[in-house]
Amino acid sequence: MSPAPAHISDLGAYVSASPSSFHAVAEAGRRLAAAGFRRLEEQDAWEGGAGSYFVLRDGALIAWTVPTTAGPTTGFHILGAHTDSPSFKLKPKPTTGKYGWLQAGVEVYGGPLLNSWLDRELALAGRLTLHDGTEHLVATGPLLRFPQLAIHLDRAVNDGLALDKQRHMNPVWGLGDPADADLLGLLAARAEVDPRDVGGFDVVVADTQEPRVFGAGDEFFASGRLDNLSSVHAGLTAIIEAAGRPLADGPIAVLAAFDHEEVGSGSRSGASGPFLEDMLLRISLGLGAGAEERLRALASSFCVSADAGHAVHPNYAERHDPANLPVLNGGPLLKINANQRYTTDAPGAAFWAALCRDSGVPYQEFVSNNVMPCGSTIGPLTATRLGIRTVDVGTPLLSMHSARELCGVADPGHLATATTAFFRGGR
Template structure:
């Protein structure tokens, strides 16, 4: 087998450390702090000016590098991504069960491929908020399972599996009487706090299987949450490289990793909220920009919305456009949609082509089959809210929204390499 690319090894480590959006933001912040980035608190006064900084807001993180010669009208080059993935979220009063089983009450988060979560060892991960307001990250080991019904009890299951989200998606996590059990208490114990101190929780289900390289010559990479931690990690890697260079004359490099994209982005930490606008405004103020200069900076800025896309599926080729057929390890996708589900337009396409050419990275175009409506990204939201020219890209996947997605070993590194050039101001 060929040597595993170092980028893929590090991506696997990042995904393993990020079972929830809150962990994804915290792990990104930890890596940035190790490399000299300064964490800022939104409630504090900022000194501003040049340097390397980040802010964590709930499950989102915004980090940036201001070059030493930045001016009030210096443009922003923004890589937008998201930290959340389709899953299941604990309901209030989550301890349930019957017939001697302990079960967890969960609500479907986003649009997961339900069948992909069956018969897997699963963890719980997220945050607990105590009565006093302090927050604590929590992550269990293997704890739950959505058990599938045996074929002997449903002989027609292979002719069509129908899963009811309310009746069938209730994972088991133990044996006993639910009246004497406490799932939240178990989470509190794992965090080292008293159960009666827990005032609220945001906890999701996560697959515990480790990421893995496999296939002929080690060309495949399987992992949970590649949509969209592959993009977050690419942006994080590129931003750290940009900070290490600290060269003058470039744009202000920004990584904006939002939460809640899978459920519409309408939150204080989502792309429809004020998070990115707040950060850009405060960066500009720190450089002495007035409103006129701030608007000039935005007019010169560019956003790359990076979110995973679809590779052609060999068993379902009819679901894809018959001409544009992206493959794994063929380079990141340039995502195009006439109805503006993706923001890519002619200037954006030309800009992306130039970035890839200068970085010596291949890229592929993606457009949907007209009979199969596509999803959307944070790209249209960012362009609408800020008026910044935006292009939609992302690595190609199979099994998107599965508990375990599949990409090529080269594509995440390609995306990071192009992003490094983008942050440095190539073109």
Template sequence: MSTSAHIQDLGAFVVASPSSFHAVAEAGRRLAAAGFSELAEQDAWKRGAGSFYVIRDGALIAWTVPKAAGPTTGFHILGAHTDSPSFKLKPKPTTGKYGWLQAGVEVYGGPLLNSWLDRELALAGRLTLHDGTEHLVATGPLLRFPQLAIHLDRAVNDGLALDKQRHMNPVWGLGDPGDADLLGLLAAGAGVDPFDVGGFDVVVADTQEPRVFGAHDEFLASGRLDNLSSVHAGLTAIIAASSGSPADGPIAVLAAFDHEEVGSGSRSGASGPFLEDMLLRISLGLGSGAEDRLRALASSFCVSADAGHAVHPNYAERHDPVNLPVLNRGPLLKINANQRYTTDAPGAAYWASLCRSSGVPYQEFVSNNVMPCGSTIGPLTATRLGIRTVDVGTPLLSMHSARELCGVEDPGHLTVATTAFFRGDQ
């Protein structure tokens, strides 16, 4: 796939994925079109070779078992996450005053609050009915966090301070909140009776479409690149690997978790049992016993793929003075002495060899010593399963903004390297 086609496909995936639930639905649609079979966790599995996927809430795990796979065949896992920093509807979402209709929202993760101001925003997520059925819902442009005019805050350019409770209440209409029903509006959009809705998980999403720009069209601006860029790379790669992997290659696994931005502590997050459950069931389907499964894990490898930081030209002092990643020079190999990232010497050597053999450049990232370092699902996966793990990702500017920035070449580079990884190349 050409760079242009790949970046357009990434943009289409982002547009189709305003929430984690939409992201896994779109991933499932693409996997099914490529011949993957969806499995239900409550059903009995008697599976060997083939390509399959399972959806658990806002998370998805897909895998391809080669024909010659046996009880001790190892796994090559790409781990990513489907959620992004945003705002989530509170239980009583219809609020307002002074003639305005507003939405009660709770901050989700660590968004750059100011980047969400003065944008046309949507609501997206799932509604769960009293009978247990779920319905995806996504509005068009509906909400806005309006900024206070400079005439009413002359010092705003000297430092904008936003109170998460007082200032981050988006408007969505005019009227009396006693006569309005935001949840009813969402239910109508999903084609269900609002009285049948028993619960909901709905977030705010930017509605501006991804856009390529720059002097030579070298940049992509988009919401949710952290971390749909990695999910898309893994999805594209496992579809490619499913039709071209050697019969005696590893079992390729895409693990796209939810709730990474809030700590991963959920049944669909990386701290939960989802991946471990699926690997166990895959091994059982190949006739593995307890020792066989441990041998398979010992020969497995995980690539934790999450967006990372490119050097910011206006804030270079916030970065390590020597390791200065730039857009379009390849994905990042993320390193941290305190194990906020899991990369070690054998993992770094493996990644370097993989990139060299697949013709992909890569860059090293390490934090400035005085700056706190974020973390990923990598340490969680390594700790829970004991699998050697390396942390990588697409370099970004404006991470956690409503609209992030990457280079147009880096997502494709990550996809090429991931495809080779899934196939067991080195």
């Protein structure tokens, strides 16, 4: 099997195991532990020094590998990504319904394409926290559906579908009287805990359709949560490979997979929070760094912010910049914005170009059409918080923020190849 199909197959397995950000970091942690990485707890004292480690904080993960010759001023090569995707989150009183239907009370999370979630078999997935503080992951399998109104009852639907987030986006999950039903109890049963012990929950809606390769030449890959598990998976496979073939004098390789990027990153596990800064500080302290040595280490560090970007859409080409039209399987995107919604600058662009050239990876430039508002990433947040030179890149997609997104089969593997070289000190 060539590298692209092998990588895509494993990406599909990773996405299927990761219906929520909590599942994504649990699966990443499982893979890291199997590869010899040691899990550390933030409340414990750390010895530091050479080796490979990871830490989980809610739905976020930071993993790193320290070469044997690392010292107080050794720099970091960081890949930043995020584990969350636009979806719907259960409200505090989730069991609702009327007219003989059982429905789930959900709140819109981020900016999903609402229509893409209609008429799909959906799951609930996330974590339950018990009164004693213990956490339990839960995933239901097919349970819910947002049923669309039949065209016979809305003859103008094909002239413009308008969905009210409060009235129309309440999925059905059964039949009966809501007074006699308990959706949280169902989740507790699936997690094998007593519902009376559940003190809180973070549970989202997830698509249950399996990832799929398709197209005339098997060139396409469709899956949920490619934004941004395609980047998390690339970083995960790259850091495992880099740790397995370490360079004695290389940088400290770091994978930072944050939560809550789709809602602004302002949380203890988001890129605007202190998680990455805390971990870099503790790594440097473990290598004997003082204040000056730590600043020297940061000054010689580099961050690649990896998040999905837009391929040109054949039916809406006028929405793209006419001179920059990225295609699927043309390589990862170098994302550029004059207003610093992406943090790429000239030195960062040159760094990425050299890295891709030396690792045999094609890449494409992306810039928005001037009349289309530009999204953003964790890149500007990381650069602002830490002062580390940062470049924004990512896998080109169609159907971004859909329940089921589309990429080329080669691009995620190309991103992983470039990231592996980056983690091993390449540029």
